[in-house]
Amino acid sequence: MDFKHSPKARQYIERVSAFMTSEVQPREQEYLTALRDQEDRWASIPSVIDELKAKAKAAGLWNLFLPDTTLGAGLTNLEYAPVAEIMGRSLIAPEIFNCNAPDTGNAEVLLHYGSDEQRRRWMEPLLRGEIRSAFCMTEPDVASSDAANMDARACVDGDSVVLNGRKWWSTGIGHPDCQFVIFMGLTDPQAPRHMRHSMVLVPLDAPGVRIERMLPVYGYLDEPYGHGEVSFSDVRLPLDAVIAGPGRGFEIAQGRLGPGRIHHCMRLIGLAENALELACRRSVSRTAFGKPLSNLGGNRERIAKARIAINQARLQVLHAAWLLDTDGAAGAFSELSQVKASVPAMACDVIDMAIQIHGGAGLSDDFPLASAMAAARALRLADGPDEVHLGVVARAELGQYRTRETE
Secondary structure (H helix, E strand, C coil), X not given: CCCCCCHHHHHHHHHHHHHHHHHHHHHHHHHHHHHHHCCCCCCCCCHHHHHHHHHHHHCCCCCCCCCCCCCCCCCCHHHHHHHHHHHCCCCCHHHHCCCCCCXXXXXXXXXXXXXXXXXXXXXXXHHCCCCEEEEECCCCCCCCCCHHHCCCEEEEECCEEEEEEEEEEEECCCXXXXXXXXXXXXXXXXXCHHHCEEEEEEECCCCCEEEEEECCECCECCCCCCEEEEEEEEEEEEHHHECXXXXXXXHXXXXXXXXXXXXXXXXXXXHHHHHHXXXXXXXXXXXXXXXXXXXCCCHHHHHHHHHHHHHHHHHHHHHHHHHHHHHHHHHCHHHHXXXXXXXXXXXXXXXXXXXXXXHHHHHCCCCCHHHHHHHHHHCCCCCCCHHHHHHHHHHHHXXXXXXXXXX
């Protein structure tokens, strides 16, 4: 593997970095202030977001996550990874560049598995940044770390599909522009284990769909995106709302998760980089007991170890992205689980160190560290908990030795 960025990647790294410096970072506090001043933080989006989105689109910095050259920037996973890291340093940047999760994953699903009509109705406005979406998979009443436990139903009834069940941690469903969700449900309990489920496109205003509550993460509701608990009660839709046909839910899910895990991990590295920068600035500008904080309590060693950990994580994710590009999801199966287990844990450690250096201020909203910790900690569960990914890695590792013994 060549660790040098391609000319195309370098170009986008420079352009996105410059846009972040000149446009996004100077207005991030303006956005946060406007949002906090709204009586209802779920009702509308501060105008600064649309202004910045228009500028990003005009600059050609739009849909950067899509490798398709007609719809996106045409970047490979390896090329997009450092761009995602840059976006990860900002709360609002992913939406500004129309690279926000779960919209990215939903757009990829529709691009690869959707019908022409599904793409026209849902994918095209999503890629134009006119609407938002959510993904409804996890359920409150079963251990969703095993997706085969899924109990919500997507039953075929003639030329219709009928949905019943309850989902939660449906990220983005609180956004005022969220217009549809992708619902995954059990269609045929008698089919082979990974052919029982289907994915269905559901308009958020369909009869029987109800957002029951928004779920806090360590007290943060993440307005205006949020994480919702949603009930589906006899939601009847045309059969053509099923993506790629009944029984293909697991196949689609596996295709969706590979790139998404790379995106999550690189954004987390950006989040950790921002935390380390804040820690360094704090440690050289504050004094205690007559010394800079950087010279107290082993802080130099903590900062050094954070730099080493971030660099290790970055190289590991770039390697996984390279494998995904060259060998596909099957060839990067273990490596994708490795980074999904290691990177959120690294980010939590670095952010915790930064909070400690900031003292009480690190726990407040005066700095973005407490919210960063909530986000990083949540990603030790999202897209599969650590234990599931470690199990995948161990199975792949041990499988080599079982094969040798058999031979």
